Amino acid sequence: MKWIATLLPLIATGICASAALAQQAMLTPPDNHYFTSQGSWGQKYPDQWALQRIGFDSSPSSAWRLVKRNAQPVVVAVIDTGLDWNHRNIDPENLWHNPKEVASNGVDDDKNGYIDDVIGWDFFDRDGKPWDFDGHGTFVAGLIAGSWKDKDGIAGLNPFARLMILKAVNNFGHSRASYVAQAIAYAADNGARVINLSLGGKEPTKVLQTAVDYAHSKGVVIVVAAGNEGADISKFGITGSDKVLTVATTGFDDQRAIFSNFGKISVAAPGMDILSLRARRTDTMLGIEGVKYSPGAADVGADKRYYRASGTSFSAPMVSGLASLMIANDPSLTNRQVMNIIKSTARDVGTPGVDQYTGYGIIDARAALSAPKDYYLFAGIERVEVVQKGGAQAVRVHGTADANALKSARIDIGKGEAPTEWTTIGPAGKGSGPDDVLGDIPAPKFSGAKVWQIRVVVTHANGSTREAHFRLALG
């Protein structure tokens, strides 16, 4: 049922989309070696299983077939440890080229404060050569824009991506908030439409939040990895901000990976045993405190050009890739529209409804690339409180129930940890956050059990539904 529900937007918009698509030449899925192979390191699943899981496969219904062949280039800023730009699976055409900067002339031609910043910037060496001595950045870049031209290699998610390489994470994968903030500002000022941040930091900081606000105000989609500590990110820094997409990791079973942080998650994407590029002479898993790893264990292929790793770092680029592909397909999309669509079309997994592990669910490229640009369908219960209403107690429900074409919303309750029966309390009011009241539930409705679930079910005019659950214990 969940699967059908998320496909409904496709059905609802299918007629118009088909008419439009018929007149366009669309992309043909790639046939790169690793995209079509399986078991390259002895595993029983396709080497690039993650792409296939979110809809980028070779089938007739592949998400890539929803992308125009003449889609527009889109600049994706990868704020990370840099890039091995000589890797043959990275096509120079997939790198951003600062149009106003002349390479190696020692002059700040575009007067942006950075000399010879042709493909990006190294914020530590303070030069225009953000080379990757760690490997993390190259891995991330390969997921987004590994060149389809290298038939022996992997297929990146977006062949129209132009990678802006911003090395604001040092040779060991460490940085400070102000450097990352500086890089975010650079990306926003120099034309990036998407920023990928496969980074984590626990404390919120003003400088970083300012940069996020700034980039968001300039129309940039910001994608952030949730982190890998298995921890609640509610009080972390920019993760969970409504101006970013916070990405959790799912595994082969479509469930949250055990290490993936939880809390204010927007969406999830596969991030287990992911294959991508290895920057030469690097081994990014080496030297990480607390991680058991043998040197070279993650290398893939006889020539060791490839690498496999797990983590939210590698789920985030899936979302960045999809976001950038959506923009490539329709450059008029705003960042808010992109974020709304990605969340609203995500495939619900785990406990039904929006939850703290996977947010709206695993991204669904087919649904996202075929959704109307103003499409959104949100449900969420942020908090509850006990209120006096008409001289009696009631439980007031705060949260989100909204859609671009809202048909209905209702509040249900059910007994126990996993209710099999639900009692409808009544219609829910429209809401878009923790301050908005969705409805009140009279206290006597909670008689008969100590643990309850509250559910808000939101229905779009096209028939799609989205629900969110809240666990309530009576103390």
Added chain:
Amino acid sequence: MAILLALGSVSSAQDAGKAGADAKDPPIDWSSDTKLDWKNFKGGKPKKDDLDAETAVTLAVPYKCSAKGDYSYDVKAQFDPNSSTTKGANAQTAALLAHEQIHFDLMQKQAIALKTKLEDIFKKMCKCPMSAADQAALKKAVDEAQAAALEAYDADSQKYDDETDHGTKDGPQQKWAEDTAKALGQPAPAPPATSDQPQTPQSAKPDTKCDDCEKLEAERKKKLAELEKKVAPLRQQSKALFGQIDALETQISAANADIEAAQKDLADPKKKAAAQSRITSDNQKVKSAQAKEAPLKTKKEGIDKQIEELERQIAPLQEPIKCPKCQSNPGNSSMPLTDGFASAAPGGPVTGSGDNKCLPPNRTATYFPGTPGQQYATLIPGYDKPGDNVSYSVPSFATDSEVYCTFGEGRGVPGYITASNDNGDFIPPSVIDGQTPGTPPSGGPAMTPKPSETPTPQATEPKTASTPQPSPTPQETPRTDQPSPSPSPTKTPVASNSDTPVPQTSDTPQQPTDTPTPQVPTDTPPVQVTIFIKASETVLTGGETGEPIQGQVVKLVMRDKPELPTTTGDRSLTDKGFDKPAPQCTTSADGGCKIDVPAEDRPLYALDKTPRAAGKPATKFRLAVNIMKHTGGVAETTGKPVPDLKDALTAANATAEVVAIGTRSFLRLGFNTPYGSTEELAKKFSELLGVPVEIDICLVKEPGPPLGSEPTSYAAINQELPNATIKLNLPAKRGAR
């Protein structure tokens, strides 16, 4: 009943000592072989009638930290006879005394724990030089640690009284006795036979050895003071001589560097004459400097021998003689370490457990600043052979603290280089030349040879390669190297010879093999090299501690990054090097690790030239050092005039840089100070700037654990749904189904 009275928050060692000095009887130090006796309770009767006894215990923390960074300290659990009371003979039961003894023992437990904390504090905060502000900061840290220990004791003691009901519950009392004895490494005590019988006072044992012991201790102090007086001026002289030698070394190095540069010009007919002239002139400079250097070295060696001999005599005198308690002599403090502290008068010896010495005169080194976050490990004159684990202070760590997330103080990571075979075994340079690619030398000495095993420099005559080579290597350039029994810190002059073969490679940056350089440079030695790393802790504001750093990741990075790609050209030329492992290592417990560099990768890292002597790199190479955690701050200054921070930045050893985000501006501050002072500096700059300075937090990459190694503990808490617990007024029978 008994009650325990801790002496409150004794704020310093001096205060603690004073508390004892003002009393009639000195405090009694805890000792494993001395137990409390009712006669020690000399404070009269308890003020409250319902108490049978009162026991007063505290922690004394005598310490000293000299301006040179050497320190001594101790922690003593002490019993104060004058504040400890007993109701009288009828209350003086063995059981109650045993109960009170455990209170004293519990304080000793805290003393042991505090000692560990203090070691960290002194290592970090007693540095060289030690200013008045540093002393104040140290005192504050010691006081806080002491207060925390007393608080911990209070909690422990209260729990003890609660569980034993002040000793009246035999079972819990026995358990506490056993647990406490175990914690202190003592045999488990037997339960008292009777708990109600008054204890018969024991007679004091006469201590006839006390006076003799004190005489010996006084003699030790006197002798030590005499020797220290003799060695001090010698150390000064040695330091001065080292400075002169070092200056000459610098001249020699500069001249040698110029000789190398001039050699390249010999190939150019236009520059040849000038180059020859430079070589001649430089050779003269080298010879002149060496001539001056030789007598200085001889003199220094003589002085160093004297220092060594005196230090040999001093070493056994450092440890104080701990005299037994002289119960017949109340004037004896019976606190060995407190006594040591009290005797730390000017000129007198200071006993204790460590020191953070100033940089020894022969251990200074040169720091070669690189780009932010990078350091150039390079030749350190005089300490350039394997086994010379030289740590060096880093004058300015600004760039690193801006970038990295650092903990503790700054770190110096010296690197030295030598050639090795495929097994990582050391190869003398003489063996390297003439080796064929991939052929490990046979019978090479161990990886880290002793100084006596260190190979000699190359012969003075031009070397004829044993196998034909397409072009001569720099090592084949005729030199007038002078053999010496051990590696010399100096570079010997190169002969001026117009017929010198012109090397095909130079010291100019090499193109990495990943950029279009289809062939390995012809002078690349045919074997791998190994870089040995030794990481040790240094203190930014003073000398080194020399403590090895474990777990520090060090990477060898290209000196010159590859050129940016173009959309044209054959990319296969740059598509190399994926078969190579990451050139990095993580330091082990001794602070050491090594990086093997394959032969074909050597040009990439500016290691293309064979070391002339063991440990001497021909060119500088580049190491990146991972420094965990961090100190730094950031403040928004949008629309606010930023005051002149020059003096404040200098005083705080900090840096500042503007970061613009749209129309808003921030000031990034890098603090080159121990991690613990970050908040204090943030506060200080907040006041100067008039805006809050927040800590510039660390962000890290987010790869997760490799497949199959995910800790299951992550899944311990199910938080899939948002949740809350509320209270509702519901009918009483709810939930009855």
